[in-house]
Amino acid sequence: MPPAALSIHLSIGAAYSWSVFKKPLEGSLHVSGTLSALPFTVGIVMLGLSAAVFGTWVDRNGPRAAMFVAMCCFCGGWLVGSAGLATHQYWLVLLGYGLLGGIGWGIGYISPVSTLMKWFPDKPGMATGLAIMGFGGGALIASPWSTAMLGAFGIAKTFLVHGIVYAVFMSLGWLLVRVPRDDWKPHGWTPAPGSLVSVGQVSANNAIKTPQFWLLWVVLCFNVTAGIGILEKASPIYQDFFPGGVAAALAAAAAGYVALLSLSNMLGRIGWSSLSDVIGRKNAYRLYLGVGALLYLTITLMQNSNKVVFLIATMLILSFYGAGFATVPAYLRDLFGTYEVGAIHGRLLTAWSAAGILGPIIVNAIADSEKAAGKSGPSLYTLSFSIMIALLIVGLVCNELIKPVNDKWHEPSDSVEDFDDVEVVEEAAR
Amino acid sequence: MTELHEYQPTVSRAYIALAWLWVGIPFAYGFYELLIKVTQLFKTG
Numbered sequence: 001m002p003p004a005a006l007s008i009h010l011s012i013g014a015a016y017s018w019s020v021f022k023k024p025l026e027g028s029l030h031v032s033g034t035l036s037a038l039p040f041t042v043g044i045v046m047l048g049l050s051a052a053v054f055g056t057w058v059d060r061n062g063p064r065a066a067m068f069v070a071m072c073c074f075c076g077g078w079l080v081g082s083a084g085l086a087t088h089q090y091w092l093v094l095l096g097y098g099l100l101g102g103i104g105w106g107i108g109y110i111s112p113v114s115t116l117m118k119w120f121p122d123k124p125g126m127a128t129g130l131a132i133m134g135f136g137g138g139a140l141i142a143s144p145w146s147t148a149m150l151g152a153f154g155i156a157k158t159f160l161v162h163g164i165v166y167a168v169f170m171s172l173g174w175l176l177v178r179v180p181r182d183d184w185k186p187h188g189w190t191p192a193p194g195s196l197v198s199v200g201q202v203s204a205n206n207a208i209k210t211p212q213f214w215l216l217w218v219v220l221c222f223n224v225t226a227g228i229g230i231l232e233k234a235s236p237i238y239q240d241f242f243p244g245g246v247a248a249a250l251a252a253a254a255a256g257y258v259a260l261l262s263l264s265n266m267l268g269r270i271g272w273s274s275l276s277d278v279i280g281r282k283n284a285y286r287l288y289l290g291v292g293a294l295l296y297l298t299i300t301l302m303q304n305s306n307k308v309v310f311l312i313a314t315m316l317i318l319s320f321y322g323a324g325f326a327t328v329p330a331y332l333r334d335l336f337g338t339y340e341v342g343a344i345h346g347r348l349l350t351a352w353s354a355a356g357i358l359g360p361i362i363v364n365a366i367a368d369s370e371k372a373a374g375k376s377g378p379s380l381y382t383l384s385f386s387i388m389i390a391l392l393i394v395g396l397v398c399n400e401l402i403k404p405v406n407d408k409w410h411e412p413s414d415s416v417e418d419f420d421d422v423e424v425v426e427e428a429a430r
Numbered sequence: 431m432t433e434l435h436e437y438q439p440t441v442s443r444a445y446i447a448l449a450w451l452w453v454g455i456p457f458a459y460g461f462y463e464l465l466i467k468v469t470q471l472f473k474t475g
Contacts, residue, residue, distance in 0.1 A: 003446075252473075256469065258467075259464050
């Protein structure tokens with residue numbers, strides 16, 4: 001199951017390598033920078049929307065059908081985009097890569113999540129962390145590969161090759177994926193439910209009526225926003241904090257810094273998420289949000305007085321950003337059970353879309369206004385980092401307010417067809 | 431499409447190893463490229 005999930009997430013993770021296509025697209029179709037960014041923006045919006053809209057369908061039809069549809073949409077998006085580039089029709093690129101491809105990202109992102117948690121009821125954080133780490137790893141593969149392809153074939157043929165190669169690569173996922181039997185549990189495993197672990201199952205429609213869902217929505221939104229606070233302007237932040245030296249060397253060091261943050265983001269997804277299986281989901285988010293706020297405070301107060309502290313602090317912040325994504329499916333399972341956790345996860349991902357708008361606005365708008373006010377260096381970011389601290393504290397409070405879901409939202413046992421680990425949790429509760 | 435339900439592994443270890451290589455090799459390539467970039471920070475920074 002993990003290779004199946006990884007084959008999907010490593011592929012759709014290519015979404016984050018869009019920047020390598022921007023300049024070739026502008027040169028090929030003679031479009032502005034804004035228009036060349038639009039396919040990615042549309043894709044991200046479609047990711048959130050399709051995860052929310054098709055989540056229930058994914059839960060009803062299983063991971064194989066979902067992975068197959070995700071492959072068709074994702075690879076179809078590349079092929080339609082390729083046709084658009086070959087015929088110089090920008091709208092086809094937007095329709096293919098952005099709209100169709102974005103639906104593939106959304107369905108692909110949630111497709112293996114609930115199945116992984118059913119296979120690994122003892123380690124749901126590790127299981128989903130591995131897959132969601134793959135989403136981060138997808139851009140690592142796609143960026144250098146796409147750059148090499150662009151140099152060899154040009155952008156239209158590169159899109160075509162990507163569509164074909166990713167179709168072959170992703171086929172492993174839907175061919176290999178298996179759903180465990182309802183009574184499956186790991187050998188020798190006896191569940192020990194924590195205080196938040198649900199003994200019932202909650203439908204997606206009921207989940208969004210609970211305060212727990214919206215508290216977790218705020219937690220995810222603000223945790224992601226705080227990560228974007230660094231990620232969005234990582235290169236300029238580094239150059240503003242540690243200026244000096246030859247410009248080319250500084251740019252290279254900043255590029256290295258961005259890569260270091262990507263590494264932290266990726267490792268945080270598997271590392272902290274796996275730790276959440278030991279310390280519990282609530283404690284994990286206490287760590288991400290509480291320590292995250294302290295780390296932001298550290299770099300705000302110390303500014304550029306110690307480079308090592310700055311590097312470690314920002315690396316940890318980015319690891320918490322990735323961990324927030326990776327741990328949330330297991331948190332949802334704890335609260336709402338596995339019945340429609342894919343659909344609930346899909347709806348929660350709208351918090352990602354909101355953070356994707358909120359984070360860049362805070363960081364870019366404030367940095368621009370501070371620069372206009374004559375500030376320079378680390379002081380450009382003092383206000384935006386202070387806002388991030390406040391958001392993280394609000395997130396921390398919301399996490400503290402999350403309690404077990406009221407029994408009235410639980411599905412009647414006869415309506416829950418897929419109640420694999422309810423049995424074992426209930427058994428332990430007895 | 432029907433889902434396969436199984437309790438015992440029905441896929442041989444060789445195929446499982448092949449599946450891990452299928453995803454592991456591209457991942458290792460991406461990871462290697464990332465590490466090369468990271469070293470720039472310590473060479474010039």
